[in-house]
Amino acid sequence: MLDGLDPEQREVALALHGPVCVLAGAGTGKTRAITHRIAYGVRAGILQPATVLAVTFTNRAAGEMRGRLRQLGATGVQARTFHSAALRQLQYFWPKAVGGELPRLLERKVQLVSESAARCQIRLDRNELRDATSEIEWAKVTQTVPADYPAAVAKAQRDAPRDPAELAQIYSMYEQLKRDRSVIDFEDVLLLLVGILQDRADIAEHVRGQYQHFVVDEYQDVSPLQQRLLDLWVGDRDDLCVVGDASQTIYSFTGATPDHLLNFRTRHPGATVVKLVRDYRSTPQVVHLANGLLSQASGRAADHRLELVSQRDKGPEPVYTEYGDEPTEAESTARRIRDLIAAGVPAGEIAVLYRVNSQSEVYEQALADAGVPYQLRGAERFFERAEVREAGTALRGAARAGRNDSLLDGAEDLASQVRAVLSTKGWTTRPPAGSGAVRDRWESLAALVRLAEDFEAARPGATLTDLVRELDERAAAQHAPTVQGVTLASLHAAKGLEWDAVFLVGLTEGMMPIAYAKTDEQVEEERRLLYVGITRARVHLSLSWALSRSPGGRASRRPTRFLNGLRPGSAASGVRGGTGGGGGIDRGAGRAAANRAPAVERKPRSPVRCRVCGRTLTDAGEMKLMRCEDCPSDMDEALYERLHDWRAAQAALLGQPDYCVFTEKTLMAIAETVPSTEGELVVIAGVGNRKLRRFGTDVLAICAGETVRDESDGATEET
Secondary structure, three states, rough: OOOOOHHHHHHHHHOOOOOOOEEEEEOOOOHHHHHHHHHHHHHOOOOOOOOOOEEOOOOOHHHHHHHHHHHOOOOOOOOEEEEHHHHHHHHHHHHHHHOOOOOOOOOOOOOHHHHHHHHHOOOOOOHHHHHHHHHHHHHHOOOOHHHHHHHHHHHHOOOOOHHHHHHHHHHHHHHHHHHHHHHHHHHHHHHHHHHHHOOOOOHHHHHHHHHEEEEEHEEEEEOOOHHHHHHHHHOOOOOOEEEOOOOHHHOHHHHHHHHHHOOOOOOOOOEEEEOOOOOOOOOHHHHHHHHHHHHOOOEEEEEEEEOOOOOOEEEEEEEEEEEEEEHHHHHHHHHHHHHHHHHOOOOHHEEEEEEEHHHHHHHHHHHOOOOOOOEEEEOOOOHHHHHHHHHHHHHHHHHHHHHOOHHOOOOOOOOHHHHHHHHHHHHOOOOHHHHHHHHHHEEEEEHHHHHHHHHHHOOOOOOOOHHHHHHHHHHHHOOOOOOEEEEEEEEOOOOOOOEEEEEEEEOEEEOOEOOOOOOOHHHOOOOOOHHHOOOEEEEEEEEEEEEEEOOOOOOOOOOOOHHHOOOOOOOOEEEEEEEEOOOEEOOOHHHHOOOOOOOOOOOOOOOEOOOOOOOOOOOHHHHHHOOOOOOOOOOOOOHHHHHHHHHHHHHHHHOOHHOOOHHHHHHHHHHEEEEOOOOHHHOOOHHHHHHHHHHHHHHHHHHOOEEOOOOOOOEEEEE
């Protein structure tokens, strides 16, 4: 049972008595250590399986823990989330403590929050409703009653999504409606069990008799309410093992706090403390950067940071890339991902991570254009988001109405017309304060405004109808079936996951740290969020930023302050001492790194001109066609249909979306140019050497009117 554990993991496994605190850095094998600890205790006869309760925060993590315990022969151990364990106990003890059946559990509280707001004569749209619901959840896990909510918000320096007094009204009415209808929500499960255990000593003793040994994973994410429940479970005993890393505290907006982890040794002076710092996930180069990032941190969590030591062989240095604009950043990222896949890295082992979900659209488009399959994690595709669909409907209606639409009065240019239409959907010139659903909605609408500005810059004189057509085309290209591919995710959604290659994108001031992070504590949480992103990478790590939003825009952006002194060519700023897995970080780190890798990657582009009228093209779709959208097309329609059918057959054979073979624009370009040689085919945008090798023979044969063998059933297809 102890074979294969490193010395520190072995120490964890052998620490079976008294309070134990395991400080486990990213990639150090904490799940392995605690599951072997439980299994060893069971095998040694020190722990009885039915008396052990291991709790964590997600069903996925609990399931992984149960699976590992089964493999180790420790069947009978309970591994659950806090809510699952509490609900099980509440259902069992409710008849004895209260009588009757447990009230019905409210699966989703949004509808009841909406009714509560209406009864308070407060109008909330769908996004404001989601924010109000989140605020109620925060209040309950921090054990804040409605009357105390405004003061609690002020004390926590929390940006409430609307007037705290109004939210307190809604919260109070919500609680009243629940009582009237005999329903409870998920937070009530914890609150009610806490109340029963506090009021009924006999039931508390029953629980403590059943569960005598507790293990808590991800302890840095415990809320005050969860800690209160844990205290009641444990009682005056000390058979408690907690595992966590203060440097990975990134959910304070939900009520999570690392204080319980940081104060553990104060509350339990005789606790055994074990630090896991051997990183088995990442190369020394990745670990070195992660350590350097935290060496600049401040605050309590920084004082307890762990200095990781990589256990892997050397790998490539992190790549730092500065781009002129966001589309170039996305397109280059997609090309580099395509190269990694061609070099043998599976698409499922690559991730693009960003700060907010609205950043995904440009990467969805770039990957689709590059023929790289992708999947979104923790968010809807950009064009599937409710606010984007609503905005599209409004823009389509305004385009049909034309000058008869009063909204467009005085709006002469396309961008002004879009801003006027979207202002009715919640877009304003200034972003809303704080985070949450309202901010997410604004970010999505702002992305559409920026898209309109870029579209107009590329196509002067474009109309609202032209823009709607462009949006429809983009949406169609991205509505392909979900397949195993490159992961697109926010940094928050990436917690607990890992990939061979990670691309951290959009690392500019205002995005990292996010603009609404005002206090020192909020800024430090943003630093920890970047640390989580860095430590998701096993081997390949890329960090990039764009100096302007759109091509030709003013280069006014700055890379994130968090990389000062760490990235090539940057000056150190407040860097403290300390050594990482790959060496020390000091004020010379920027110069040393500059000698190892170029500070920026610049790939100047030759202008692409329309082959019909000669105008310089800036729109990605037009560049792929090599002509303006409005210029006459000489496309061979019959050839296009044959290519279209062939592409569908290839995609089915590969089990991938059609666009991963060639996008629509690439097929159109092929049907217009009708290449007869590999040289003529490879220069068409969207083909390239990789696809030339894979599909070139078929495409040239189809263009020549020859037959192509259908590999799916051994038949030949007459073209």
